[in-house]
Amino acid sequence: MKKWSASRAPAGRVAYVNGRYLPFAAAGVHIEDRGLQFGDSIYEVFNILDGQPTDEEPHLDRMERSLRELGMTMPIGRAALKLVIREMIARNRMADCFLYLQVTRGAAKRDHVPPADGPRPTLIMTMRGQDKAGFAQRLEKGIAVSTQPDIRWGRRDIKTVQLLPNLLAKQAAKKAGAFEAWLVDDDGFITEGSSTTAWIVDDSGALVTRDLSNAILPGVTRQIMLAAAHDTQMKVVERKFTVAEALKAREAFLSSATGAAVPVVTIDGHKIGDGAPGPLTKRIRDLYVERSAPKKR
Ligand code: PDD
Numbered sequence: 001m002k003k004w005s006a007s008r009a010p011a012g013r014v015a016y017v018n019g020r021y022l023p024f025a026a027a028g029v030h031i032e033d034r035g036l037q038f039g040d041s042i043y044e045v046f047n048i049l050d051g052q053p054t055d056e057e058p059h060l061d062r063m064e065r066s067l068r069e070l071g072m073t074m075p076i077g078r079a080a081l082k083l084v085i086r087e088m089i090a091r092n093r094m095a096d097c098f099l100y101l102q103v104t105r106g107a108a109k110r111d112h113v114p115p116a117d118g119p120r121p122t123l124i125m126t127m128r129g130q131d132k133a134g135f136a137q138r139l140e141k142g143i144a145v146s147t148q149p150d151i152r153w154g155r156r157d158i159k160t161v162q163l164l165p166n167l168l169a170k171q172a173a174k175k176a177g178a179f180e181a182w183l184v185d186d187d188g189f190i191t192e193g194s195s196t197t198a199w200i201v202d203d204s205g206a207l208v209t210r211d212l213s214n215a216i217l218p219g220v221t222r223q224i225m226l227a228a229a230h231d232t233q234m235k236v237v238e239r240k241f242t243v244a245e246a247l248k249a250r251e252a253f254l255s256s257a258t259g260a261a262v263p264v265v266t267i268d269g270h271k272i273g274d275g276a277p278g279p280l281t282k283r284i285r286d287l288y289v290e291r292s293a294p295k296k297r
Contacts, residue, residue: 012127035104142265251278261285
């Protein structure tokens, strides 16, 4: 049988599909599921630390918003959803991992028009282990970024599974020897990474990340880091920045549920700052971890 996962980041043994906990290899959805047929589907990624979901409420808030924007509702209540997340953590016996949650509009006869009385939505969850050694190395040494044109649709604020432009950009970045792609709009401004929020430290020493609009995903990690920065009087500005400005930034980093404040040390092969992870990147990372690390209960 085909092996599904790289050994460094194994998949959890148990998957969840619409009320059932199934062996990972046996889990599946209907062939006419609209998530598969049309990408009619949204998702969330949770960082599970020490057996607890990190930033759970803001992720669920964003999930609810994504569904609302597409005319869908939560497939089950929030309390029930939290129970399923905990049951997945327990059944998979994975204390530190990522949990992937996806909601599709459900299975229905193929028709572009979403059915008026929507079918039952499909709710699925899977888990994946973390490449801790790789992550530690990225924090210590920093990563390379490659700029790529942002060819996505006009509602990037909705966390849909329509990720083809994102994955093609990341593939191109990888080919260029980089870890992440920073996407660039038609006016030369960086929108965000292919699966991360983009940040720089500008020449006044302020943390800068793009202001929220339909052009970017409202990152949960971004939201927590902004609140932490405000609370500690770190200088922070939400505004657009160009590739040219990023190239002469003092520091650069990216954030997501899969890694808060990961230092960026080169962009398109140009050194950022002195080419090593910077002090403000570390400071905002520490502040984030302090706020978000699950407390032992
Ligand atoms: N990606 N921007 C994009 C396009 C993203 O896909 C993500 C998350 C982020 C950061 O959002 P957050 O801080 O809420 O994780 C920004 C997830 C991790 C993924 O697709 O795997």
